Amino acid sequence: MHDPHQQGAYGFCPFLNLTGLPCPGCGGLRAVNLLSNGEPVAAVSSNLFAVALVAVLVVAWLVWTVRRARGVAAPFLTWSPRTIVIAGLLVAAFGIARLTPWGAWLAP
Template sequence: MQLAAFRAPALVGVSGAAAVVLLRLRDPHESGAYGLCPFLAVTGQPCPGCGGLRAVNDLAHGQLVAAAGSNVLAVVLVAVLAVAWVLWLVRRARGRIDPMIVLDRRVGVAVLGVIAVFGVVRMTPWGSWLGP
């Protein structure tokens, strides 16, 4: 097993960890801490990612319920990416050199569909509990 095989997973892991540390140290719950959401500025409506930074900040502080309240989709995405990264490391350890995640067209369209439906539903009165 060559160490070079772990270069990409290591870079992804370090980048992800750095992002979590940044979000832990600089609180996105404070207005303007990370600038302005362009989608929100143009449309006046929260994008599907609104609350994502707050959700990761809450996760970094061990507050799962608060994170889900900020953006449940972001919480699910973080969990999926963490599992995918660990499985990627396992595959690399077994000698398989492949990307972290490979989505076929149908799965990619389904993921985009879930994001779109989430974005629309959270702006309705009966889905407002999903809002940021």
């Protein structure tokens, strides 16, 4: 079993290796691992965006499950162009914020 807290346990981040800067996904695997071990505060310190994404996916899954139980055949997730743009802007804002001095607490 691999420990995501050990460097190189699951490979490397190409963006981090090329630039020396963490990408928006850096720390995401550690965050999900910590969430699955019942440590939400530690997970947030690894990657706040990944924790928020997991929360959104859990809520979406619950909504989808209730709809399916009621007989509504709806897709799990639908992505409009507006949603894609907003999601991209959120990822970019998070990635930039964690590189600034005032967003240093977001760094993995």
